[in-house]
Amino acid sequence: MTEHDDYDYDRSALRAKLAAVDELPGSPKPNPILSVDNIVRRFGGVTAVDVAHLEVQRGAITALIGPNGAGKTTFFNLITGFDRPSSAKRMFGPAEGTATWTFQGRQLASTSAFRVAQTGMVRTFQLTKALARMTVIDNMLLGAQSQRGEKLGVALFPFAWRAHERELVAKAEELLQRFKLFEKRNDYAGSLSGGQRKLLEMARALMSDPAMIMLDEPMAGVNPALTQSLLGHIQDLRDQGTSVLFVEHDMHMVRHISDWVVVMAEGKIVAEGQPGSVMHNQAVVDAYLGSHHDQDLGDDALLDEDFEAAIEAEDEQRAEEERAVEEYVEAVRAAEESDEPEKDEVRS
Ligand SMILES: Nc1ncnc2c1ncn2[C@@H]1O[C@H](COP(=O)(O)OP(=O)(O)OP(=O)(O)O)[C@@H](O)[C@H]1O
Numbered sequence: 001m002t003e004h005d006d007y008d009y010d011r012s013a014l015r016a017k018l019a020a021v022d023e024l025p026g027s028p029k030p031n032p033i034l035s036v037d038n039i040v041r042r043f044g045g046v047t048a049v050d051v052a053h054l055e056v057q058r059g060a061i062t063a064l065i066g067p068n069g070a071g072k073t074t075f076f077n078l079i080t081g082f083d084r085p086s087s088a089k090r091m092f093g094p095a096e097g098t099a100t101w102t103f104q105g106r107q108l109a110s111t112s113a114f115r116v117a118q119t120g121m122v123r124t125f126q127l128t129k130a131l132a133r134m135t136v137i138d139n140m141l142l143g144a145q146s147q148r149g150e151k152l153g154v155a156l157f158p159f160a161w162r163a164h165e166r167e168l169v170a171k172a173e174e175l176l177q178r179f180k181l182f183e184k185r186n187d188y189a190g191s192l193s194g195g196q197r198k199l200l201e202m203a204r205a206l207m208s209d210p211a212m213i214m215l216d217e218p219m220a221g222v223n224p225a226l227t228q229s230l231l232g233h234i235q236d237l238r239d240q241g242t243s244v245l246f247v248e249h250d251m252h253m254v255r256h257i258s259d260w261v262v263v264m265a266e267g268k269i270v271a272e273g274q275p276g277s278v279m280h281n282q283a284v285v286d287a288y289l290g291s292h293h294d295q296d297l298g299d300d301a302l303l304d305e306d307f308e309a310a311i312e313a314e315d316e317q318r319a320e321e322e323r324a325v326e327e328y329v330e331a332v333r334a335a336e337e338s339d340e341p342e343k344d345e346v347r348s
Pocket of ligand 1: 046047067068069070071073074075314316320
């Protein structure tokens with residue numbers, strides 16, 4: 001949770017400010033928590049992300065939408081340190097802009113996922129195989145680790161370390177109660193339903209009191225009974241001081257809870273605006289229609305080739321993501337080990 005004085009706890013005041021923002025790609029915000037410039041990511045011949053400028057308003061629930069393959073997940077991976085931008089392409093003359101992004105005024109380019117989380121920008125990530133084999137409570141404690149390094153003294157004094165551990169378990173249990181997962185605390189995370197996994201991913205991210213939480217498709221696979229409570233949780237987070245950036249295909253959710261919508265297509269930001277108006281924007285209509293009409297559906301050979309390439313890219317993407325999450329978990333564990341006093345020391 002952020003302690004910034006300039007956080008708009010009053011949502012109508014926030015919306016009034018956003019109503020005055022130009023509905024144009026890259027438009028400046030009155031109080032940005034995140035600002036991104038010149039971020040490009042290519043996979044072979046595909047330019048997955050090519051964002052010239054984007055500002056995300058502090059205190060807002062911002063939705064990032066766009067057709068399949070628009071680059072939303074890749075963009076998330078880049079700014080959270082789970083992926084690296086492609087190096088700037090040298091043209092004749094000066095280099096093409098260098099990727100830079102700042103979060104709460106801190107430069108984050110070339111920062112590892114673990115360090116990014118320590119700055120307060122925390123994303124949810126799916127349960128990889130290793131995480132699925134851990135219990136629910138252990139998943140929660142893992143979520144707290146990005147914060148531990150900052151607690152000076154905890155690493156040095158065993159009594160402080162023990163008290164801190166107790167504090168973390170209490171906090172984890174409180175969050176599990178809030179997300180109705182307490183009864184599952186000792187179950188393997190892999191045994192949870194799709195909706196419960198989403199709740200765990202969110203609860204885990206909240207262990208470090210992030211200033212901004214980033215949710216990748218929070219509604220995917222969630223049954224209707226849980227939808228309402230998830231929406232409620234997200235709005236509560238905002239009201240209590242956490243800015244929210246989320247990727248979602250479910251337009252009902254986007255309209256229902258977001259204060260601002262950013263639209264991506266073919267790697268670029270093509271529109272921004274308030275949820276009630278942005279979908280009428282011509283660039284958005286074109287992006288969504290274009291995504292279904294740009295293939296020659298009569299050419300079976302082309303279709304097969306495209307299909308195979310798409311499947312391959314998806315497999316590669318999944319494997320990359322799994323690798324990045326495992327790397328993150330390793331970094332967390334290494335930090336944990338260096339924090340943890342020797343067992344003898346703890347007993348003494
Ligand atoms: N690791 C990878 N290897 C190859 N291509 C990739 C990889 N990751 C992403 N891509 C490609 O980059 C483009 C953008 O993908 P991305 O998943 O970021 O889009 P998206 O907007 O999140 O899509 P969706 O809404 O379908 O999840 C796609 O063409 C995708 O195939």
